[in-house]
Amino acid sequence: xxxxLLISTLFSFxxxxxxxxxxxxxxxxxxxSAKKGTVTVSFSDIRSDAIGNKEFAEDRSNLFDYMxxxxxxxxxxxxxxxxxxxRKLSVTDGKLxxxxxxxxxxxxxxxxxxxxxxxxxxxxxxxxSVLTTNGEIIxxxxxxxxxxxxxxxxxxxxxxxxxxxxxxxxxxxxxRP
Numbered sequence: 633x634x635x636x637l638l639i640s641t642l643f644s645f646x647x648x649x650x651x652x653x654x655x656x657x658x659x660x661x662x663x664x665s666a667k668k669g670t671v672t673v674s675f676s677d678i679r680s681d682a683i684g685n686k687e688f689a690e691d692r693s694n695l696f697d698y699m700x701x702x703x704x705x706x707x708x709x710x711x712x713x714x715x716x717x718x719r720k721l722s723v724t725d726g727k728l729x730x731x732x733x734x735x736x737x738x739x740x741x742x743x744x745x746x747x748x749x750x751x752x753x754x755x756x757x758x759x760x761s762v763l764t765t766n767g768e769i770i771x772x773x774x775x776x777x778x779x780x781x782x783x784x785x786x787x788x789x790x791x792x793x794x795x796x797x798x799x800x801x802x803x804x805x806x807x808r809p
Contacts, residue, residue, distance in 0.1 A: 652691050652694065653679055654730075655679075656792050657793075658676070659672075663739075663786070668738075669739065670717070670733065671742060675731070677728065678727075678728045678730055680692070681799060691803070692806050696721075700721055709734065713737060713741030714741070717734060718731070719731070722809075739752065752787055753778065754778045754789070767779055
């Protein structure tokens with residue numbers, strides 16, 4: 633399973649490059665109204681699956697220069713309906729982790745969420761490993777769905793990647809806080 637293809641996160645623009653991956657991603661969505669709210673997304677063990685040195689250098693630049701620091705990145709996310717309030721990286725236990733906080737005015741612009749018939753839901757592939765959620769997991773033919781009632785004030789879930797450290801390259805030595 634190629635984790636970066638599962639969720640269109642703040643790192644969604646990397647689908648074209650396809651090289652940054654994470655071990656685990658956690659979403660905490662605080663709903664302020666039926667459609668508006670704030671997302672806190674945490675990325676555990678950010679790594680690169682680039683094979684060549686050129687691609688690895690591009691991954692480092694995309695992460696450290698563009699996503700972490702660039703106002704262009706914040707502008708492109710705003711055009712997608714995600715108003716970035718905070719973004720940061722840190723190293724814990726030798727692993728590079730990230731966190732982003734953004735506001736939204738339409739839940740349906742957030743990572744594939746839908747609001748329909750009194751329910752919030754997120755559809756995933758069947759092989760996606762949902763570690764935790766405060767919603768209900770429903771399995772269908774060829775998909776997995778997490779559902780919450782429309783009165784829910786917090787939508788939370790955590791997903792695990794199928795990549796292993798042996799298949800990837802460490803970014804920690806290149807991070808300069």
